[in-house]
Amino acid sequence: MTDADQELRVSKIVNGTVIDHIAAGQALNVLAILDIDGSGGEEVSVGMNVPSDRLGRKDIVKVEGRELSPAEVDVLSLIAPAATINIVRDYDVVEKSRVTRPEVVTGILSCPNTNCISTAGEPVESRFEVLDDAVRCGYCDELLREDLAAHIATD
């Protein structure tokens, strides 16, 4: 069974985004990054641990009625570096792209160092430099390697 066949195992969407080739087990973190927990009424389909030619096993997330912003794609790349983003309009894939790791992510992650000035109510956004295997706070140098989804900034 090909990846395309697997994609069809969850329902097609009319307009929105299909995030494919998410590392197996990361789909719920992807939803957390997108701040989707079902309470907003979004129509979401999730495939987890489905076979993949490229990854062996992968997750897929389909979100009806929503196209991802560049900032959201940036942070997705940190936990799903192999992901592909398909923008769907009227059942057709109109844009297909792979995520690329940015050099810096701004305003998305919150520094876990409670003594970091970026968490002290100053008029700045958090800023993290993206390294090969981690991200690093642009203010206090704290390194984040694991569980980035747990550090997504919330208002």
Add this chain to the structure above:
Amino acid sequence: MRHDHLISARQLSRGDVETVLDRAAEFDAGERVARDDDLLGLCFFEPSTRTKMSFDTAMKRLGGDTVDMGTVESSSVKKGESLADTVRVVAGYADALVLRHPSEGAAKLASEFVDVPVINAGDGAGQHPTQTLLDLYTIRENAGLDDITVGIMGDLKYGRTVHSLAEALTEFDVRQHFISPESLRLPRNVRYDLHEAGADVREHTDLAGILPELDVLYVTRIQRERFPDENEYREVAGEYRIDADTLDAAREDLTVMHPLPRVDEIAPDVDETDHATYFEQAHNGVPVRMALLDLMLSGDGGDGR
């Protein structure tokens, strides 16, 4: 120097360090300049004796003057003013700012809000790059800066002077040994930088095994307040205390340094030995900070000022 601000020792190349230290040596030898029109803003959000006084002295010895924010209790910070606002106001009075703050990253943040150079004089457990410059000056005077073995002992986790020094030493041919209780090892981000720089680094929990190899032993205070349990502190603190007898096992030319203040990690009997260099180290703060201020205020870094 090619920097508008001095925030972290990671900014300092070997060439930068040598430029500052050579200039410091000139000031140490009695050179005078007249920076009569320059004002340095002192923003100390934490208590400080040596660092604040040496910056104040350095600026006045250059012929300039200082304006001092005063204590946090007597300033508008007490009314809830943000750091960003405070430094913007002081930057309107001064040609450069020196900032000490209890939060990591404070100097970096301040540098984003002002048009004058910001010098980090200690940000929480983060960095203290001007202390590092005077440490390097002291090491160069006593042991040279290449093909040496340096031991750094004490609170390596929270000690900002350690973080800056360790990173700066990667620019030189230095073997670095870190000695601390397991709970106070170097933080992950500093170990990452040392690894990325390809530094020759070893970590130990005991000084005895490595002491005879050292050219320099840099001691820092094991900070009682960092331990959740007083007994846990007592167990380790004694093991990281040196006295004259401890140093019997050291090389004759070992240089013992400490950023001060010390509490009991270096016994007073060490003061009488030829190893003790910590007071000379503290005095070196003035020429080194004179050099740094002169270079930054002259705009000799090609930064356009």
